Amino acid sequence: MSYELNEPGTTSDAEDTRQAKQRYTIVEKLDVGGMAEIFIAQSTSVGGIQKRVAIKRILPNLTKNQRFVNMFLDEARLCMYLNHANIVQVFDVGKADGTYFIVMEYVEGTNLRQIFQQVSETGHQLAVEFAVYILAEVCKGMAHAHESTDPDGNPLSLVHRDISPPNILISKSGEVKITDFGLAKAQTQIELTDPGVVKGKFSYLSPEAANGKIVDHRADLFSAGIVLWEILANRRLFLGKSDLETVELIRDAKVPPLSLFNEHVPDSLQKIVDRALSRDLKHRFQSAQDMANELVQFLVDNSLKATNFGLAEMVRQINDPESASRGRPLQRIGELIDDELDKLKQLNQDPDNMNEPGSQPLNDTEVSSADDAYLLEIVDMWGGHEDLEPIVDTHLADMLEAYAKAPNNVSNSRGSDTASMGRLPLIIALTLAALITAGATYGALVLFGVM
Structure with missing residues (x-):
């Protein structure tokens, strides 16, 4: 979509307007406030060289306040002397359709x-x-x-x-x-x-x-x-x-x-x-x-x-x-694992499920002897994501240790195949946790003070 610098109606200075439109092509309207509206524009100079700029145009009704216009123009001219990495630079000051605008550095x-x-x-x-x-x-x-x-x-x-x-x-x-x-x-x-x-x-x-x-x-x-x-x-x-x-x-x-x-x-x-x-x-x-x-x-x-x-x-x-809609990734990981552990404990309390494969939670021995490959496979499947390991490894280790010490755990003395099936719901939860963590950026968590 294209926008025009002019509002419907006559212009106060046709030549100013024509020159402004030759140099600046409005690409997108960004915002409008009580004093001005802001556009993204394409600046075209000699030889067709183009540069993305921002244009802030004073609202037409404010041009009736001559004192404000004079102050605005004076300050805009002064700011053209400023050239510093921590200041948005002003390139140009102009007039089109009876209102004034400034051309500034576009900061994406x-x-x-x-x-x-x-x-x-x-x-x-x-x-x-x-x-x-x-x-x-x-x-x-x-x-x-x-x-x-x-x-x-x-x-x-x-x-x-x-x-x-x-x-x-x-x-x-x-x-x-x-x-x-x-x-x-x-x-x-x-x-x-x-x-x-x-x-x-x-x-x-x-x-x-x-x-x-x-x-x-x-x-x-x-x-x-x-x-x-x-x-x-x-x-x-x-x-x-x-x-x-x-x-x-x-x-x-x-x-x-x-x-x-x-x-x-x-x-x-x-x-x-x-x-x-x-x-x-x-x-x-x-x-x-x-x-x-x-x-x-x-x-x-x-x-x-x-x-x-x-x-x-x-x-x-x-x-x-x-990313923003995901909220707190670590909190979500913990919720998933806690939910799965609760389900395992509930299975343990249901007599009808006691003889079903995988129906009982891991005991202390099984947790302590769990094959590290389960965690490694979850991490490695993301192509060696360096930021993922400390989040998943540390957090899951704490969760497993807490679960191993939880009361009401019943020993499972059946064979390794049955024990592996008992671990299956937990592995699914850990995989889901890794999926969520892979979508979150560790650096952002540090920035926001989560880690």
Whole structure:
């Protein structure tokens, strides 16, 4: 399906529209919000060279607010000076059909809000090392923006003002990128002139912003601290029943200790979060570089490893509905085995089945002498899946040991053929367990803190 840049009706500048349509071909409409709509587009340059880009077009009704338009264009031009691995780059600014748009780097992947929601819905917890790694990368991008200058060497004095999970993108390659620098300051301006247009941004304000004071780059550090607290605690920090109540919570800046929600957060990390969320500007981190250095040092001091490769695997899991629908693989494996063991115990209690082959559970001797080939065959049938062995072997060994010690086991003194048939239901359960485990990725379980 193809989309057009223009809405029905006349255009304010036919030449601008014609040039825009020559350079950019809309491929897909991604989203629409209260301020803009986003498209995936194909950019065509000299020689027919094409590149996939993202286009954010300001909604036509907002073009009537000239102050907003001016702010938007100023910020978009400034952001074209930014060139950093942790910032979504702005390539172009244009006008078509009487409304303005910006052309940005297209990041194929997801955003932190989607990851946060998926982790919460499945009952998982984002591993500490990856939460810290993500925010360290965000701080690197903020440091570049805060310290950037124009071609004449004059400071740009950029403040994002909307560091929040939706504006933190994670690509399929595990790259962390901040987006919406081009709109952030303009959003703040329109929020002041047109109350109610911008919604849902209050939860990531700094106390000074919530009090209507002039903000500087340290406001972004407070916002980053909120994001870090939330993905570590797996819950929202400042969220009232109304926008006004949320603002009041931010003004008070009372932050519960993370130990109440995540036992894996050490005191050293709590101190970093507390400093980022200090209500007193003098006690807060004074630069994004300082905060990034502290986060990286925490990983080093605690021998924690986090890379973009691990993040890439997490994004793959988030974007895989089939994988997400499977829920907790290890829990499902345990349920299957427990069900089968319960059936075996029930057979043991049924007098009519006592003389049937395979009707009695394994006794201690049979369990201890069970041929390891049964487990090896289940693992090897998947072509040497290295991640499968530790999950199946360890988990099944525990289950077998527990079953061997279970009460009401009746000795089975019949021959080996009968004993083999007695093992058959259990082997079926183990095979099903291996099938489920083979469909789950061990790396993702580690990322979500299951292992």
